[in-house]
Amino acid sequence: MGRxxxxxxxxxxxxxxxxxxxxxxxxxxxxxxxxxxTTFVVDRNINYTNVCWVDCKFCAFYRHEKNExxxxxxxxxxDDKIDELISIGGTQILFQGGVHPKLxxxxxxxxxxxxxxxxxxxxxxGFSAIEIDYIAKRSGISVAEVLSRLHAKxxxxxxxxxxxxxxxxxxDIVAPNKLDKDRWLEVxxxxxxxxxxxxxxxxxxxVESDREIVEHFDHIRRLQERTGGxxxxxMWSFQGKNTxxxxxxxxxxxxxSNRYLRLLAVARLFLxxxxxxxxxxxxxxxxxxxxxxxxxxxxxxxxxxxxxxxSAAGASNRMNAEEMIKLIRDIGEKPAKRDTAYNILERYY
Numbered sequence: 001m002g003r004x005x006x007x008x009x010x011x012x013x014x015x016x017x018x019x020x021x022x023x024x025x026x027x028x029x030x031x032x033x034x035x036x037x038t039t040f041v042v043d044r045n046i047n048y049t050n051v052c053w054v055d056c057k058f059c060a061f062y063r064h065e066k067n068e069x070x071x072x073x074x075x076x077x078x079d080d081k082i083d084e085l086i087s088i089g090g091t092q093i094l095f096q097g098g099v100h101p102k103l104x105x106x107x108x109x110x111x112x113x114x115x116x117x118x119x120x121x122x123x124x125x126g127f128s129a130i131e132i133d134y135i136a137k138r139s140g141i142s143v144a145e146v147l148s149r150l151h152a153k154x155x156x157x158x159x160x161x162x163x164x165x166x167x168x169x170x171x172d173i174v175a176p177n178k179l180d181k182d183r184w185l186e187v188x189x190x191x192x193x194x195x196x197x198x199x200x201x202x203x204x205x206x207v208e209s210d211r212e213i214v215e216h217f218d219h220i221r222r223l224q225e226r227t228g229g230x231x232x233x234x235m236w237s238f239q240g241k242n243t244x245x246x247x248x249x250x251x252x253x254x255x256x257s258n259r260y261l262r263l264l265a266v267a268r269l270f271l272x273x274x275x276x277x278x279x280x281x282x283x284x285x286x287x288x289x290x291x292x293x294x295x296x297x298x299x300x301x302x303x304x305x306x307x308x309x310x311s312a313a314g315a316s317n318r319m320n321a322e323e324m325i326k327l328i329r330d331i332g333e334k335p336a337k338r339d340t341a342y343n344i345l346e347r348y349y
Contacts, residue, residue: 009214009270018262025265025296032275033298037347038328039276039338040300042321043092043125044085048073048111052098057245058164058174058206058238065101072100075114082119089321092340094302095126096161105139105146109153116154123340124154128161129187133179143190151196157340158191160201160234166219167212174206174245185223192229197341200230200274204263205238205255206245213263217270224273231342232276232299233267235260236283257288261295268296276342290327299338300324 012021030036049072050063063070073081082093093115108127115124127135127150136146147155164174166181179187188198200220204213224230237255240246260280268277279297281289289300303320321337325348328335334349 003272004270006211006214006218009217009266010210012266012269013210013213013262016262018258021262021265022295025268026294028268028272029277029296029298036333037336037344037349038293038298038300038333039336039342039344040321040324040328041092041302041338041340042085042088042090043094043302044081044090045094045096045302046073046078046081047097048078048095049097049100049103051100057248058203058240058243060242063098072103075111078111078115079118082115082122086119086122089337090303091121091345092123092125092302094159095124096128096131096159099131099134101138103135103138105135105141105149108135108146109149112150112155113153123156125157125159125340126155128159129184130162130179132158132187132191133183143187144194147187147191147194147196151194155196157196157231158188158198160188160199160230163201163216164203165206165208165212166202166216167208170206170208170212181219185219188229189223189227192223192227197229197231199232199234199278200224201233202235202267203238204235205259206252207249214266214270217267221271221273224271228273230274231340232278233271233274234278234280234301235263235267236280239283257284257291260284260288261291264292264297265295286323286327290331293328293331293333299342300328 051065051070051072085093112124115122132143132146136143162178163184164171166184168180171178171180191198202216220230220233237260238252240252246252264277276299277297278299278301279289279292281300284292303324325335336344336348337346338344
């Protein structure tokens with residue numbers, strides 16, 4: 001069977017029977033992961049600032065600098081969060097913020113160096129393409145220089161955030177100030193060239209067409225062909241509550257679980273050169289998150305110790321890892337805890 005084309009993938013999204021798609025995607029997953037091991041990572045999402053000038057219409061998190069609930073975390077506050085993460089066996093921080101209009105490369109270098117020195121055992125998976133692009137502009141240096149300077153201080157890999165849909169038509173509607181699709185791809189290509197791995201993501205469910213979704217997959221597949229730098233693909237559905245986009249385009253409906261599983265299965269079939277596909281239980285809930293494992297995902301993503309979960313949260317997060325182990329076992333697969341690079345740290349079978 002030759003490589004799946006864009007037209008074939010669009011046809012599968014529009015016409016294939018859901019159960020059949022699931023079977024095909026599961027078979028493909030088993031070819032790539034024959035041992036039946038499903039992984040997860042124990043990490044914490046640290047939002048170092050909520051100040052952002054980009055004004056994406058789909059975001060309810062950001063604040064402007066003058067808002068009274070705007071913040072930048074101090075190093076001490078960040079340390080406290082990492083200490084809590086280590087206490088529950090965590091290994092990674094997903095580090096991202098709003099795109100702060102005033103922070104320059106030196107601030108980021110100091111921050112990454114501080115964490116890397118104090119917590120050498122923690123992987124810093126941080127700064128999306130738009131943050132890196134803006135730090136470069138704000139500091140008057142190239143993206144390559146931002147990446148290599150942060151890498152030298154201890155940045156291990158970068159998340160795929162900010163991809164949304166890699167179509168400038170869609171981006172102009174949902175996030176007109178955000179970097180365009182080619183720039184997002186360039187930042188990741190530059191990272192890969194410097195030996196910094198990344199993840200690829202997609203947020204669906206706003207104004208995109210099925211073809212634009214598959215073209216997004218195609219951009220990712222082509223870049224992976226050139227660099228091999230993407231470790232995983234993660235997709236989730238747009239969450240509309242409290243967002244300006246929902247007020248402006250109220251006709252955007254909530255995406256069904258059926259739609260999520262359909263797109264996930266096609267992603268697994270189309271992205272033949274990306275080894276790992278994460279299930280997005282954070283937006284889909286744990287049972288659809290589990291179902292995604294039968295539709296091509298081989299990783300449950302992270303336990304996501306949120307930054308607003310404080311000392312009382314230790315137990316609930318331990319349970320999160322246990323719940324993941326249970327969900328994986330329930331479908332007859334073998335659970336394992338991994339690190340950011342997909343090395344297995346602990347097996348539960």
